[in-house]
Amino acid sequence: MIHLIYATKGNGKTKRLLDLCSEETKVCEGSIVFIDKDKRYLREVPSSVRFVDISEYDITDDNGLYGFLCGMYAQNYDICTIFIDAFIKIVKKTPEEMEVFFRKLEKFSIDNNIEIIISVSADAEKAPEFLKKMIF
Numbered sequence: 001m002i003h004l005i006y007a008t009k010g011n012g013k014t015k016r017l018l019d020l021c022s023e024e025t026k027v028c029e030g031s032i033v034f035i036d037k038d039k040r041y042l043r044e045v046p047s048s049v050r051f052v053d054i055s056e057y058d059i060t061d062d063n064g065l066y067g068f069l070c071g072m073y074a075q076n077y078d079i080c081t082i083f084i085d086a087f088i089k090i091v092k093k094t095p096e097e098m099e100v101f102f103r104k105l106e107k108f109s110i111d112n113n114i115e116i117i118i119s120v121s122a123d124a125e126k127a128p129e130f131l132k133k134m135i136f
Contacts, residue, residue, distance in 0.1 A: 001110070001115050001116070002106050002109050002116045002118065003115070003116070003117045003134060003136045004117075004119075004120050004134045004135045004136070005117065005118070005120065006119075006122060006124045006131070006135045007120075007121070007122075007123075008122065008123055013085075014086075017034075017083055017085050017117065018041060018044050018045065020083070021034055021049060021083050022046055024081050024083075025046045025049060028081055030078040030079060030080035031050060031079045031080065032048070032079075032080065032081045032082075032083070033049070033050045033052060033072065033079060033083070034052065034082075034083045034085070035082065035084045036051070036053060036084075036085045037053075037055055037086040037089050038053055038055055039053050054068070061091055065084075065091055065101075066104055066108075077112075079112075079114055080113070080114060080115065081114065081115045081116075082114060082116045082117070083116075083117050083118075084118045085119050086119065086121075087118045087120050087121075088120060088121050089121075094122070095120060095127060095131060096128050098131075099128065099130050102130060106134075
């Protein structure tokens, strides 16, 4: 299942993502991964969570991110939840350009029973129709 924290800049998306991550450590029996564009929030993520600074891996678009996620899962089948902050900055595309990516990611999530929670910096009222069911 994919969930989107979808709001404009300055609306507390990262704080909410960090709070959800902390709560998830109390109930998840597998591994949790937190992906961000830099190490800014490294100390705010619980130590039991695998923090990934995606900038260290030269990921520059949605295809690269999708391959990276698949590779992480291939290495660790115990991943139950993945948090992704600064999504738009990582993939360098607008939400409207991401339908194929989200369809693939949704299938990946369902097939492997992984919850994926992503922060998207954009106006929720202008969200593409294919994303509206994922916004919470």
